[in-house]
Amino acid sequence: MRKVAVIGVGNSKFGNRQDVNVTELAFEAVKPAIEDAGITPKDIEFVAVGSAGAGAWYEEALPAVITAEYCGLTGAGLVRCEAACASGSAAVFTVYSAIASGQIDIGMALGLEKMREVDTPTVVELIGRAGYYLWEFHNFGMTFPAYYAMHATAHMAKYGTTEEDLALVAVKNHKYAAMNPVAHFQKEITIDEALSSYPIAWPLKLYDCCPVTDGAAAVILASEEKVKELKIDTPVWIESIGYSSGTGNLSRRDTYVGLKSSVIAAQKAYKKAGVGPEDIEVATVHDCFTIAEIMAYEDLGFCKKGEGPKLLREGQTEIGGKIPVNVDGGLKAKGHPIGATGCSMIYELTKQLREEAEKRQRQVPLKNYIALAHNVGGTGHYCYVTILRR
Amino acid sequence: MRKVAVIGVGNSKFGNRQDVNVTELAFEAVKPAIEDAGITPKDIEFVAVGSAGAGAWYEEALPAVITAEYCGLTGAGLVRCEAACASGSAAVFTVYSAIASGQIDIGMALGLEKMREVDTPTVVELIGRAGYYLWEFHNFGMTFPAYYAMHATAHMAKYGTTEEDLALVAVKNHKYAAMNPVAHFQKEITIDEALSSYPIAWPLKLYDCCPVTDGAAAVILASEEKVKELKIDTPVWIESIGYSSGTGNLSRRDTYVGLKSSVIAAQKAYKKAGVGPEDIEVATVHDCFTIAEIMAYEDLGFCKKGEGPKLLREGQTEIGGKIPVNVDGGLKAKGHPIGATGCSMIYELTKQLREEAEKRQRQVPLKNYIALAHNVGGTGHYCYVTILRR
Numbered sequence: 188m189r190k191v192a193v194i195g196v197g198n199s200k201f202g203n204r205q206d207v208n209v210t211e212l213a214f215e216a217v218k219p220a221i222e223d224a225g226i227t228p229k230d231i232e233f234v235a236v237g238s239a240g241a242g243a244w245y246e247e248a249l250p251a252v253i254t255a256e257y258c259g260l261t262g263a264g265l266v267r268c269e270a271a272c273a274s275g276s277a278a279v280f281t282v283y284s285a286i287a288s289g290q291i292d293i294g295m296a297l298g299l300e301k302m303r304e305v306d307t308p309t310v311v312e313l314i315g316r317a318g319y320y321l322w323e324f325h326n327f328g329m330t331f332p333a334y335y336a337m338h339a340t341a342h343m344a345k346y347g348t349t350e351e352d353l354a355l356v357a358v359k360n361h362k363y364a365a366m367n368p369v370a371h372f373q374k375e376i377t378i379d380e381a382l383s384s385y386p387i388a389w390p391l392k393l394y395d396c397c398p399v400t401d402g403a404a405a406v407i408l409a410s411e412e413k414v415k416e417l418k419i420d421t422p423v424w425i426e427s428i429g430y431s432s433g434t435g436n437l438s439r440r441d442t443y444v445g446l447k448s449s450v451i452a453a454q455k456a457y458k459k460a461g462v463g464p465e466d467i468e469v470a471t472v473h474d475c476f477t478i479a480e481i482m483a484y485e486d487l488g489f490c491k492k493g494e495g496p497k498l499l500r501e502g503q504t505e506i507g508g509k510i511p512v513n514v515d516g517g518l519k520a521k522g523h524p525i526g527a528t529g530c531s532m533i534y535e536l537t538k539q540l541r542e543e544a545e546k547r548q549r550q551v552p553l554k555n556y557i558a559l560a561h562n563v564g565g566t567g568h569y570c571y572v573t574i575l576r577r
Numbered sequence: 578m579r580k581v582a583v584i585g586v587g588n589s590k591f592g593n594r595q596d597v598n599v600t601e602l603a604f605e606a607v608k609p610a611i612e613d614a615g616i617t618p619k620d621i622e623f624v625a626v627g628s629a630g631a632g633a634w635y636e637e638a639l640p641a642v643i644t645a646e647y648c649g650l651t652g653a654g655l656v657r658c659e660a661a662c663a664s665g666s667a668a669v670f671t672v673y674s675a676i677a678s679g680q681i682d683i684g685m686a687l688g689l690e691k692m693r694e695v696d697t698p699t700v701v702e703l704i705g706r707a708g709y710y711l712w713e714f715h716n717f718g719m720t721f722p723a724y725y726a727m728h729a730t731a732h733m734a735k736y737g738t739t740e741e742d743l744a745l746v747a748v749k750n751h752k753y754a755a756m757n758p759v760a761h762f763q764k765e766i767t768i769d770e771a772l773s774s775y776p777i778a779w780p781l782k783l784y785d786c787c788p789v790t791d792g793a794a795a796v797i798l799a800s801e802e803k804v805k806e807l808k809i810d811t812p813v814w815i816e817s818i819g820y821s822s823g824t825g826n827l828s829r830r831d832t833y834v835g836l837k838s839s840v841i842a843a844q845k846a847y848k849k850a851g852v853g854p855e856d857i858e859v860a861t862v863h864d865c866f867t868i869a870e871i872m873a874y875e876d877l878g879f880c881k882k883g884e885g886p887k888l889l890r891e892g893q894t895e896i897g898g899k900i901p902v903n904v905d906g907g908l909k910a911k912g913h914p915i916g917a918t919g920c921s922m923i924y925e926l927t928k929q930l931r932e933e934a935e936k937r938q939r940q941v942p943l944k945n946y947i948a949l950a951h952n953v954g955g956t957g958h959y960c961y962v963t964i965l966r967r
Contacts, residue, residue: 247710249661249825253825264961269631270641289677320638432641432653434651435643565642569656
């Protein structure tokens with residue numbers, strides 16, 4: 188199997204981006220990624236676009252085609268990947284496989300989503316369909332805050348996790364988002380503000396939920412031969428990608444205090460990379476809701492099951508702690524443009540591993556230069572875990 | 578690069594399948610494919626689902642998740658691939674790359690589409706969005722019959738192609754569909770019936786257009802090591818997959834008498850496989866409209882540009898001719914469940930290369946056992962060409 192490296196990354200400003208259409212938004216990520224890699228659009232042989240809401244919460248049915256055209260990539264092989272909120276990681280996996288197999292030397296994963304063309308109740312309804320639509324959505328009216336509220340209450344009941352613990356995730360991630368120029372939210376919040384924000388689905392309050400965000404992120408991958416030919420200074424190698432899936436029907440899950448697909452995807456990724464959770468020095472995890480970050484700590488093996496809140500309270504997931512998590516603000520505060528998120532995680536970790544995190548105080552101190560991205564689709568319907576090493 | 582073979586195929590009955598939901602339809606393809614391969618669902622490490630209309634012309638937003646669950650595949654890596662009408666081929670490419678790279682040994686590409694849950698005008702409108710939506714659809718009201726009518730009039734103007742030539746494609750493909758138990762249409766038609774059918778978008782009449790079809794097809798791929806371990810009698814090897822893309826905006830195309838993305842995808846596939854068009858003994862090509870089959874003959878190099886009608890008139894694309902094309906009935910008469918089509922093409926060619934075509938008179942005589950599948954998305958927005966060899 189050929190080695191594959193990240194050689195260029197770009198990230199649009201995340202936020203309410205009604206100032207641009209979807210192709211212009213993509214361009215904001217593609218242009219800097221191409222410049223970063225020191226290549227031209229014509230060098231890119233295959234493009235995988237991660238986007239979940241094409242034709243639903245934004246109008247264009249074929250975003251891969253029109254963004255490729257706008258960015259000068261027409262002629263390359265093309266596909267759109269949908270793995271719900273893990274669509275960006277699925278796009279990375281597709282391009283990674285194409286290069287690792289020897290079919291191509293340079294490819295691009297482009298994650299993008301325009302979510303704010305419809306109002307929030309509509310987008311929440313559309314996202315809510317991404318469960319077992321005919322069963323849970325139609326019969327029970329489940330939407331995603333409700334799904335993750337179930338996870339939260341299960342975790343609280345079994346491990347004594349508190350509303351304050353959930354709020355701590357929000358406070359941490361807002362703190363880092365305030366230092367991240369691409370983040371949707373640029374302000375810190377206090378634990379009191381989080382706890383007194385209005386209820387969405389108990390115990391989740393407004394500040395426990397990621398926002399509805401527009402954004403794009405691009406990741407250019409290349410073979411080892413190409414890395415040498417292009418004289419890339421600081422290639423960031425993809426050591427492995429693990430993946431798994433979960434049932435659509437939640438009543439068929441063994442447990443609600445974690446996501447089995449996260450556990451399996453992580454095990455696969457660790458095994459292929461020959462590392463363990465103790466080797467990871469910086470991670471981006473899928474914190475669509477605050478409880479999801481706590482479950483991820485446990486599912487990824489950063490601590491034992493049930494000890495996520497303790498890890499958090501001790502500050503171990505902040506910079507300076509044992510395993511800094513979501514120091515870009517996470518989905519919670521950087522924002523979660525669904526298809527873009529997986530690519531944006533790789534953008535952040537590439538910047539971290541190159542020691543280029545925008546402001547000095549956002550740079551994680553590194554020794555072994557190993558990082559992990561954890562990207563979940565739905566409530567564990569899909570999961571991809573990617574391990575990177577400089 | 579590791580060798581990859583097709584080891585199992587399945588195809589649901591194509592047609593108006595309001596008797597089943599999408600998971601049941603998928604099962605009709607997955608079950609025989611798994612039995613054909615002689616494996617169990619748990620052996621499948623990764624599943625790529627080709628489907629374009631999820632959440633649009635059928636309700637389920639995450640068809641990959643729920644079909645995986647229904648077919649016992651939960652836990653495998655999972656992604657849905659969208660490349661418009663080439664989604665099935667994109668799914669094959671994804672699984673092929675994952676195996677060729679050495680990441681997995683067995684994977685499945687599952688193409689599916691439920692198109693008849695909405696009425697025909699609605700589905701035609703939704704498909705029509707798969708151009709440059711904000712430009713051509715909104716401003717000019719273009720839908721796909723209109724797009725391909727433009728191709729037809731261009732071909733007629735430049736090469737003297739006639740309405741009778743178009744009708745000949747329909748007559749040929751209906752003839753073979755009548756012998757294919759999975760085909761949507763099981764009846765032959767005459768050239769007079771084709772020519773006197775009602776106009777859709779001149780010169781295209783009803784019988785020049787593929788139907789709106791429900792269907793699913795599954796293709797199981799495996800590494801060479803696994804082929805040996807499983808003692809597969811007649812593996813069908815994927816020699817190469819070529820791909821390309823075209824502009825969304827048709828005003829930026831150089832020509833209307835063919836699809837540049839088909840030409841480039843074919844050139845890539847021929848080069849990688851080390852064969853030429855003269856080596857192909859049986860082909861499935863993307864005949865969403867009759868003119869598309871004629872353009873494909875030319876774009877794939879089965880004849881010179883402009884000589885497609887001659888090749889057809891001579892009967893060279895029938896069984897017994899130089900290069901039999903769409904002897905399963907093609908999209909035109911077997912039907913075109915959008916995401917399923919690419920996988921169904923591989924189903925047909927695998928059966929042909931194994932000399933298992935259902936009825937004796939549908940089996941193409943083979944010498945070198947080389948076949949080609951040509952799958953287009955939109956009007957050449959995407960193209961995948963796959964070359965198979967037994």
